[in-house]
Amino acid sequence: MRIFISGGCKNGKSSRAQELAVQNAGAPLYYIATMKPGDEEDRVRIQRHIDARQGLGFVTIETPMNIETVLTACDPRGSFLLDSTTALLSNEMFAGGAFQRDAAAKMQMGLSAVLRELKNIVVVSDFIYADALFYDEWTEAYRKALAGIDRLCADACDVVLEAVCGNFIQYKGGV
Template sequence: MIIFVVGGSKSQKSNYGELIAEKLFNKGNLYYLATMKPYDEEDLKRIEEHIKNRSGHGYITLEVPRDIISVLPMLSKDDTVLLDSITSLVTNEMFNNKQVVKNVKDKIITEVNAISKKVSKLVIVSDYVFSDGIKYDDFTESFRKELGIINCEIAKMSQVVIESSFGNIIVHKGKERINNEELIECI
């Protein structure tokens, strides 16, 4: 099962993703695929906060800022995986070694799909960066477009799609799955 949690900056999407992954986890390992690569002090503080929040929750944290397929040999069918976040992954794949790599969507979708086929439960977190109404430069727009396409493809693959907006939850797809999986108390 794939559950996709999307939301704006500081919308509690990571917290919801963690709660859902923990609720789904019943055997195997509970992995946290951390994709954020710190670029400044604020990023370091955010990473520290995430580590502190999940401390004692049983996660095996794997730092994978790029090439998430590299974790595949470690995973098994019974595992639950939280991938946080697609946004950071796209950033790291597109802006690698001071070069801009376009069209990372196929690589990322292929890698996410491979992980989803290897484990029984995959929770994916991503940002929604499309509603501010601002026109950006071509560079930023190419990033937003790539992220948007990837988010749409992941939503298609997912059995459940949840939007976190200012701490409120909207289930866009798979509400019946949430009830069946008793995840409703998480949200």
């Protein structure tokens, strides 16, 4: 099953995504790690996620960019957890400190291939679209691009969930 989860930060998306990936059909169990640690705070966050996955049997695949490479690096019959498109897009869009204008189109293409080839995958994103602010050009471009990727995922997935304080609203399908 292809499952897409979004929602505000700290609403329980990653924990639920892990459970769903474990329950999902397919083996082996892959964790697609997307975060490039920038500082100590990131390293602590990454360690917390590694500890949480401990004992669940995930094979970790470091893929901070070029998501389509998981298709050659992994057995496509596996159960995949991609956490998160937010980090992936940020890595693609601001790679090397410069704004990459074609990052969104490139990532859409890679992710489309991944969602077409992999039958069992849980994808996590972040809902960052509901505040009363006008952002700078780059942040706004990032928000717009991530929303496009969210909609692509929601369209391609069998199940779409929004996390609210550890509860999940089903917009599509059922788990």
